[in-house]
Amino acid sequence: MQSFSDLATAAYCSRKLYYRRREDDYDPPPGVEAVRSLAFRYPELLAPDADLDTVPIERSPTNYRSALGSAKARLDRWEELVDPPERRVLLEGKDCRGVAHKLLSEPPAPAIVSTGSPPERGVYEPQSVRATAAAKALAWERKRPVETAYVEYPAYGEIRRLRMTTRRKARYRRTLRAARSLDGPPPRLRNDDRCRACEYRDQCGTRSRSLRSLL
Numbered sequence: 647m648q649s650f651s652d653l654a655t656a657a658y659c660s661r662k663l664y665y666r667r668r669e670d671d672y673d674p675p676p677g678v679e680a681v682r683s684l685a686f687r688y689p690e691l692l693a694p695d696a697d698l699d700t701v702p703i704e705r706s707p708t709n710y711r712s713a714l715g716s717a718k719a720r721l722d723r724w725e726e727l728v729d730p731p732e733r734r735v736l737l738e739g740k741d742c743r744g745v746a747h748k749l750l751s752e753p754p755a756p757a758i759v760s761t762g763s764p765p766e767r768g769v770y771e772p773q774s775v776r777a778t779a780a781a782k783a784l785a786w787e788r789k790r791p792v793e794t795a796y797v798e799y800p801a802y803g804e805i806r807r808l809r810m811t812t813r814r815k816a817r818y819r820r821t822l823r824a825a826r827s828l829d830g831p832p833p834r835l836r837n838d839d840r841c842r843a844c845e846y847r848d849q850c851g852t853r854s855r856s857l858r859s860l861l
Contacts, residue, residue, distance in 0.1 A: 647738075647741065647742060647743050648741060648742045648743075648779075648822060648825045648826065649742065649743060649744050650742060650743070650744025650745070650758075650776050650779045650780060650783075651672070651744060651776070652666075652667075652825055653742060653775050653776060653779050653818070653821050653822060653825055654772040654773065654775055654776040655772070656775075656821050656824050656825040656828070657771045657772040657774075657775040657776075657817070657821045658771070658772045658840065659840055659844070660824050660825070660828060660832045661831055661832045661846075661850060662844055662846055662850075663825060663828060664828055664830070664831045664832065665831075665846040665849055665850065666846075667828070669846075671845075677702060677761075678761050680702050681702050681761040681800060681801050682747065682759045682761060682800065684701060684702070684703070684800035684801065685747065685748070685757075685759045685798050685800040686733070687701075688714060688718075688727075688728050688800075689728060691703075691710070691711075691714060691803075692711060692714055692715065692718070698710060698711075702801060703801050703802070703803070704763065704801045704802055705802055705803065709803075710802070710803045711803070712803075713802060713803035713804055714803035717803065717804065717805040721805060721807065723750055723755070726750045726751065727748065727750070727757060727796065727798075727805065730748035730749060730750060730757070731749060731750065731751045732748070732749035732751075733747065733748055733749075734746075734747055735749050737756070737780060737783035737784055737787060738783060738786075738787065739779075739782050739783030739784075739785075739786035739787065740782075740783075740786050741782070741822055742779045742782065742783055742822070743783060744776075744779065744780065744783070746758065746780045746783075746784065747759040747798075748796075749784070750796075753792070753793070753794070754784055754785075754788055754790070754792055755781070755784075755792060755793075755794045755795055755796065756777065756780035756781055756784050756792070756795050756796070757795070757796040757797070757798055758773065758776050758777045758780055758795065758796070758797050758798070759797075759798045759800060760773050760797055760798065760799050761800075761801065762799065763799065763801075763802060764797075764799040764802055764804045764806065768806060768808075769797045769806050769808065771817065773797045774797075774808065774814055774817065774818075775817060775818050775821045776797075777795035777796070777797050777808055778795065778808075778810060778814050778815060778817070778818040779818060779822075780795060781793075781794075781795045781810055782818065792810065793809065793810050794807060794808065794809060794810065795807075795808045795810065796808065831850075
């Protein structure tokens with residue numbers, strides 16, 4: 647059975663997943679829990695007298711409060727996201743398993759907390775696949791459809807609501823097949839921006855060239 651984290655890694659780069667499995671490297675980077683904990687402190691962080699200089703946010707206090715305030719005004723399930731009925735729940739589906747950081751009740755919906763930065767709109771594919779995996783596993787456990795999931799970026803004060811569209815589910819299925827069939831290193835990426843930040847770049851052998859060298 648595939649884990650949510652493996653599926654997210656495969657969506658990012660299946661070659662990275664190969665090295666992670668080979669090295670059994672699943673320890674979270676330093677600071678992850680401190681950032682995730684922000685997702686359970688939104689009312690405190692929105693308070694005018696909160697000292698945001700002492701918490702691991704990635705925006706100025708003014709911009710952070712503005713983003714979080716916009717999420718509060720936009721999301722119809724804000725109160726459940728702030729105080730979820732269930733927290734850090736292990737979900738086991740037919741094909742995958744992993745932790746949903748929050749579970750909303752009616753209708754059921756999982757929330758995944760990302761420690762990274764959000765795109766301008768929507769979510770990046772690894773978070774989309776991870777949220778879809780959580781929704782699929784929750785639907786399997788509850789024996790009912792789960793049509794919505796949330797991805798939170800608490801260091802940026804952003805919360806994105808995802809509908810479980812046909813396209814999103816298809817990406818999840820492709821990623822699931824790729825993770826299941828991984829028995830050797832897939833082909834290297836070529837000059838991809840993802841390689842520059844990858845911790846396995848030296849082992850992988852992929853070279854990321856600068857724009858100057860390309861010219």
